[in-house]
Amino acid sequence: MIDERALISRILQGDRQAFRLLITQHERLVAHMVARVVKHDEEREELCQDVFMRVFEKIGDFNFQSKLSTWIATIAYRLAINHLRKQKMSFLDIPEEERFTDLFVEERNPAAILEDEDSDGMVLKLVDKLPPQYKMVLMLYHVEGMRYDEIGEITGMPEGTVKSYLFRARTLLKDKVIKYLGKEELL
Structure with a gap:
């Protein structure tokens, strides 16, 4: 290189x-x-x-x-x-309770969902439903392996905000996985 x-x-x-x-x-x-x-x-x-x-x-x-x-x-x-x-889309104006509403159009049994899709794919679908700032922080930290200060430099967020968003994103994901799948061990 x-x-x-x-x-x-x-x-x-x-x-x-x-x-x-x-x-x-x-x-x-x-x-x-x-x-x-x-x-x-x-x-x-x-x-x-x-x-x-x-x-x-x-x-x-x-x-x-x-x-x-x-x-x-x-x-x-x-x-x-x-x-x-x-595109006049504000990712901060979406109420939290509406952020995941379009994930499943029909009610399905969690066991059937797990049979249809692997758990990684389900988690990725849930990540895609996060507000963009949470998705970005998660991606930079977990996929790209960047440090908090690097993420802060990229996004213009203070390091404390980066940590807070990462914590909040993980919490939202965990809650939604538990709610939709009943499987805490996926995370």
């Missing part, structure tokens, strides 16, 4: 292959960031492209005060949230 400074230097000198390498190294992270906020495939794909276009435009401004992945994740987060705001 090439050093970040060398990679950026090559990109700034016009090396297209270096930029392709940067995309390859960070496309999974960007896809995760965008997918936690934007639901439609076409919009996600376009937004991921926009993220890398912005990275290309701003790469000269990167000052190495954070990891390159943190900087790129910050761009992805901000573009995804701005996209959501443009």
Whole structure:
């Protein structure tokens, strides 16, 4: 793997292959960031492209005060949230009791649900029903393995808020898993 400074230097000198390498190294992270906020495939794909276009435009401004992945994740987060705001969707105005109402259209026996779907898939469905800020914090912490301070840098949240959101997201997930499946051991 090439050093970040060398990679950026090559990109700034016009090396297209270096930029392709940067995309390859960070496309999974960007896809995760965008997918936690934007639901439609076409919009996600376009937004991921926009993220890398912005990275290309701003790469000269990167000052190495954070990891390159943190900087790129910050761009992805901000573009995804701005996209959501443009659609006039406020993820803070949804009452908690309505956040999970569309998970199951029909009443089903928890045992039947477990037979139909694996527990990981069910937990992912529940995660997708969380408000975007909770999904993002969960994804960055558990999937990307980022520290609280890195998540705070990406989202612009104080570290205490990151910890609070992570705790709240876990609590919501646990409560919903217990409620819908009657299986606390899934988490």
